[in-house]
Every structure is written in structure tokens, then in C-alpha cells.
Amino acid sequence: MTPITRALTPFDGQKPGTSGLRKKTRVFMQKGYLEAFVQSIFNAIEGVAGKTFVVGGDGRFFNAEAIQTILRMAAAQGAARCIVGQNGLLSTPAASNLIRQRKANGGLILSASHNPGGIDADFGLKYNISNGGPAPEGVTAAMFEQTKTVSEYTTLDSADLDLSALGEVALGDMTVEIVDPVTDYAALMKELFDFKAISDLIAGGFTLRFDAMHAVTGPYATAILEGMLGAPKGTVMNGTPSVDFGKGHPDPNPIWAKPLVDLVMSDDGPDFAAASDGDGDRNMILGKGVYVTPSDSLAVLAANAHLAPGYKRDLAGVARSMPTSRAADRVAEKLGIASFETPTGWKFFGNLLDAGKATLCGEESAGTGSDHVREKDGLWAVLLWLNILAERKVSVKDILNDHWQTYGRDYYSRHDYEAVDAAAAEAMMADMNARLGDLPGTEVGDPPKTIAAADQFSYTDPVDGSVSNNQGLRLLFADDSRAVIRLSGTGTEGATVRVYLERYEPANGDLEGETQAALSDLAKAVNALTGLSERTGRDAPDVMT
Numbered sequence: 454m455t456p457i458t459r460a461l462t463p464f465d466g467q468k469p470g471t472s473g474l475r476k477k478t479r480v481f482m483q484k485g486y487l488e489a490f491v492q493s494i495f496n497a498i499e500g501v502a503g504k505t506f507v508v509g510g511d512g513r514f515f516n517a518e519a520i521q522t523i524l525r526m527a528a529a530q531g532a533a534r535c536i537v538g539q540n541g542l543l544s545t546p547a548a549s550n551l552i553r554q555r556k557a558n559g560g561l562i563l564s565a566s567h568n569p570g571g572i573d574a575d576f577g578l579k580y581n582i583s584n585g586g587p588a589p590e591g592v593t594a595a596m597f598e599q600t601k602t603v604s605e606y607t608t609l610d611s612a613d614l615d616l617s618a619l620g621e622v623a624l625g626d627m628t629v630e631i632v633d634p635v636t637d638y639a640a641l642m643k644e645l646f647d648f649k650a651i652s653d654l655i656a657g658g659f660t661l662r663f664d665a666m667h668a669v670t671g672p673y674a675t676a677i678l679e680g681m682l683g684a685p686k687g688t689v690m691n692g693t694p695s696v697d698f699g700k701g702h703p704d705p706n707p708i709w710a711k712p713l714v715d716l717v718m719s720d721d722g723p724d725f726a727a728a729s730d731g732d733g734d735r736n737m738i739l740g741k742g743v744y745v746t747p748s749d750s751l752a753v754l755a756a757n758a759h760l761a762p763g764y765k766r767d768l769a770g771v772a773r774s775m776p777t778s779r780a781a782d783r784v785a786e787k788l789g790i791a792s793f794e795t796p797t798g799w800k801f802f803g804n805l806l807d808a809g810k811a812t813l814c815g816e817e818s819a820g821t822g823s824d825h826v827r828e829k830d831g832l833w834a835v836l837l838w839l840n841i842l843a844e845r846k847v848s849v850k851d852i853l854n855d856h857w858q859t860y861g862r863d864y865y866s867r868h869d870y871e872a873v874d875a876a877a878a879e880a881m882m883a884d885m886n887a888r889l890g891d892l893p894g895t896e897v898g899d900p901p902k903t904i905a906a907a908d909q910f911s912y913t914d915p916v917d918g919s920v921s922n923n924q925g926l927r928l929l930f931a932d933d934s935r936a937v938i939r940l941s942g943t944g945t946e947g948a949t950v951r952v953y954l955e956r957y958e959p960a961n962g963d964l965e966g967e968t969q970a971a972l973s974d975l976a977k978a979v980n981a982l983t984g985l986s987e988r989t990g991r992d993a994p995d996v997m998t
């Protein structure tokens with residue numbers, strides 16, 4: 454089979470965001486669009502000759518077609534091997550694991566994560582490096598540079614491969630190895646957690662539900678929870694991946710997974726419930742009558758991880774993204790281990806994990822993970838919670854209350870204003886940046902709150918010294934409450950303004966409050982300060998998590 458080189462005109466705007474290139478599916482489906490981006494990735498990594506890649510995605514619309522294109526281009530350009538999930542499926546954490554286990558040079562993961570799928574919804578592609586984690590900023594910047602001038606791509610003129618049959622097939626001179634997407638991942642989970650203790654818990658009558666949201670974790674959760682741990686059939690809901698996620702929004706939060714939340718809040722709900730997102734890296738944790746915020750989940754996991762076999766060793770440190778609440782820092786302090794505050798985006802944890810500086814990481818955006826892979830991992834978080842519950846033998850609610858009584862409670866909520874006018878959102882951020890120096894000492898809101906400090910978060914990576922500026926506006930108030938404002942890096946329409954609100958209540962304070970009520974003065978103060986409502990024309994957030 455002879456490689457063919459075809460001419461291309463570069464496309465504008467192929468700039469990888471927080472997590473790869475994410476666009477409307479129809480944008481990706483334009484003639485040459487995917488090819489231009491894939492060629493730019495290949496160019497940025499100095500070619501693929503002789504290399505091995507993992508390729509797979511969350512199964513959304515255009516997943517299968519895009520994989521065929523990637524395989525042809527990799528084969529035409531001399532790659533040695535591509536390891537592909539059966540039917541093109543691989544959850545993001547499973548892909549990360551495969552890259553590591555198989556010592557691949559990198560991976561191409563097709564996903565727009567928690568964004569809806571379908572021809573009129575979203576698609577995405579990201580490149581992960583050999584440690585299994587998302588390409589760091591230096592690499593994504595090199596890709597973006599390539600996209601500006603890419604003028605041709607090389608591919609094969611070959612028929613589509615059958616991705617449903619396990620085993621090896623040749624594509625030109627490249628070997629395509631089609632693997633079961635679950636096997637290696639399930640083996641890793643079995644090493645980390647006490648499956649016997651969790652099985653005994655379930656056999657003893659503990660009830661649980663897992664909502665796969667019609668997305669990629671269905672097969673993983675069914676194999677592990679129902680198959681290996683003996684949970685009854687039906688424990689996994691919406692467990693068959695579909696190209697449009699059952700026309701849903703595969704984002705595991707109280708808005709988009711409302712049926713699950715309603716179930717767990719009802720009198721006859723299960724003891725434990727959880728959900729994951731489109732590509733399986735996010736998680737939501739619920740217990741009977743209680744929602745655990747991702748920030749609290751990270752803190753609870755850090756405080757209890759030693760109860761699981763894989764984490765009996767001392768934790769090296771805990772890392773959280775800047776907008777994530779400071780609850781995990783309080784645990785780290787008590788444990789006498791390091792805590793790190795990074796910009797939003799899992800890629801910033803990679804160096805800390807590789808250098809052995811952090812063991813657990815988490816983000817307010819429903820991401821939790823550890824050094825077992827280099828992505829956040831939804832099912833991993835579920836299994837660690839189950840392992841802890843199996844050891845402690847108390848309810849989720851009791852674990853949470855006990856945690857707050859020990860460390861105090863960080864009331865926390867994120868308010869999202871979605872698809873607002875991008876120019877208005879950017880103007881608001883620019884105005885705030887210009888005023889930063891004048892803010893300390895200013896009183897805002899009613900009752901008035903005094904701003905103690907204000908800055909734009911800038912991060913210096915403690916491992917490689919790289920600096921990332923402008924990562925979000927931080928407002929610290931005199932009463933130790935905090936607000937963070939930033940624009941989302943993952944949206945595909947207009948701008949999404951995220952306002953992160955938190956207020957600390959010490960262990961002997963009021964731990965039983967309702968979250969939004971506890972944060973309403975802070976929310977009003979932020980609105981008064983930024984003019985958010987007038988500027989965006991919205992009188993309330995679209996989503997509060």
C-alpha cells in the first residue's frame with residue numbers, strides 16, 4: 454500500500470483548550486479538518502515513524518470514523534503499532550493506563566468528555582504523552598503552531614478496518630492490535646482495592662447504583678461492579694454506550710444526573726450512588742440523603758485512602774486545582790504532607806505525579822485520581838469510596854459529618870453562566886484585571902464584605918519551572934471566604950463564566966447549613982463587584998453544582 458500525500462488548507466482556531474481540541478461535531482467533520490489536526494499532532498511530536506500509540510474514545514458520534522482516519526494516517530507515516538479499544542471504545546483513564554502498561558509513545562483520545570454527543574453536539578481529540586497524561590502546554594502550543602501552516606497530510610487509500618474483532622491486523626506496514634477495553638483496567642483496580650471487602654459489603658446488603666449515563670463507563674462498571682464485586686444486575690444504570698448518550702448530557706452533576714440524585718434522596722434509595730461522564734474520567738459521589746461535593750470528596754479520600762491496599766504507603770502529597778476548595782489542604786496539613794494548588798486542567802498534575810510529589814489529585818469539576826494513571830478516573834473514585842465504606846462500616850453521611858467535625862466544613866458551590874456573549878465576558882475579566890490593585894480593603898455587597906486580597910492566579914510548576922499566567926481571578930475576603938472567577942476553557946459556544954464560591958466554617962461552627970444559603974451573601978458580593986448580571990444579561994446562573 455503506497456502512502457498518498459494530499460494538500461490541505463490550514464483551518465483557523467485549532468487551538469487545544471483545557472483538554473485537547475473540542476469543537477462542534479460538524480466542524481470536525483468538514484473535509485480535511487480532522488486530518489489537519491492529526492497531521493499537526495504528528496508534526497509536533499516529530500513524526501510517528503516506528504512509534505506505538507493507543508487509540509480510542511468515548512464512542513460518541515464520529516468516534517468510529519475518526520479512528521479509521523487516524524489509523525490510516527499513522528500507518529501511512531510509519532507508525533509501528535496502534536493499540537485500539539474494541540469497537541473504538543476506551544475510557545480516558547483506561548487509555549492512560551494502556552499507554553503506561555504497554556509503554557506506548559502516546560495516545561490519541563477521542564472525546565468531548567461531559568459535553569453532549571451527536572452530529573449537532575460536540576466532538577474532541579486530545580493527545581496524551583508517554584506517561585499516560587494529557588500533553589503539557591509546551592506540546593499543545595507546538596501543535597497549535599503546526600495547525601497554522603500545515604499544508605498536507607499523508608494517508609493510505611484503504612478500506613475501513615473491522616474494529617469489533619479482538620486480535621492483530623495489518624494496516625499497510627503497521628500492526629493494529631484490537632484489545633478488550635476493560636481487561637487491563639479492571640486488573641489495575643483489583644490491585645489497588647480490596648475487592649473481597651467490597652464484595653462482602655455488598656453481599657451483606659449494602660445497596661448501590663451507578664449511572665453510566667449511556668457513556669463509556671457502562672462496560673467497565675458492569676464488568677467490575679456487577680461481574681467482579683457481585684452487585685445485583687441493574688446496579689449499573691444506562692450502561693450501554695450510545696453515540697448521543699441517549700440524547701443526554703453525560704455530565705455527572707446534580708443537574709444532569711438528576712434522576713440518580715432524586716433516587717438517592719428518596720426514602721427507599723440506595724446506600725451509595727455514583728455517576729461518571731462521557732469518557733469515564735469524572736465522578737459524582739452520593740450517599741443516602743447526601744451529595745458529596747468533589748472538593749469534599751478529595752478531602753475525604755485523602756484522609757481515608759490508607760484504608761485501601763494500594764494506598765497503605767504514606768501519601769506523598771495532595772494536589773488540587775486552584776478553584777477547588779481548600780478542604781484537601783486541611784487534611785494534608787494534619788497528615789503533615791505537602792499540598793499543591795495548580796491551574797485548572799488535569800495536565801498540571803502530571804509533573805507532580807511523575808516526580809512523586811503528589812499521590813492524590815482532585816478538581817472541583819468532578820475529577821479525582823491518583824498516581825495509578827495520569828488522568829482523573831471516575832470508577833477509581835467510586836471504588837476507593839466503596840473500599841473506605843467497607844472498612845469503616847458507616848454511611849456516607851456519617852463519614853462526611855465526621856470529616857467536618859474534624860476539619861471544619863468548606864461550604865462550596867460553582868455557579869456557571871453558560872454560552873454568554875464572549876466579548877462581554879472577556880470585557881468583564883479585563884476590567885477586573887485592571888482593577889485588581891485597588892481591590893484590597895474595598896467593601897462590597899450587602900452586608901458588606903471586605904476584600905483582603907485579589908490577584909490573577911499564576912502557577913510556577915515546581916518540577917520544571919514552567920510558568921502559567923492568567924489562570925483565574927482570586928478574591929479572598931477578610932472573613933476567609935473566597936471567590937474565584939474564570940472563563941471556561943472547554944466550552945464550544947460563546948463563553949462560560951464560572952464563579953466558584955466557598956466559605957469556611959470551623960469544626961465547632963454550623964456544619965448543617967444549606968449550601969446555597971450559606972454562600973448567598975458571597976454570591977451577591979461577587980455580582981455587585983463584577984457587574985456580572987448586567988454584563989451577561991443573566992439574573993441567575995444556568996447551573997449550580
Ligand code: G6P
Binds near residue numbers: 566940943951
Ligand atoms: C476538563 C479537564 C479538567 C478541567 C475541566 C475544566 O474536564 O479534563 O481537568 O478541570 O476540563 O474545564 P473548564 O470548562 O472549567 O475550563
Ligand code: ZN
Binds near residue numbers: 565566734
Ligand atoms: Zn471527562
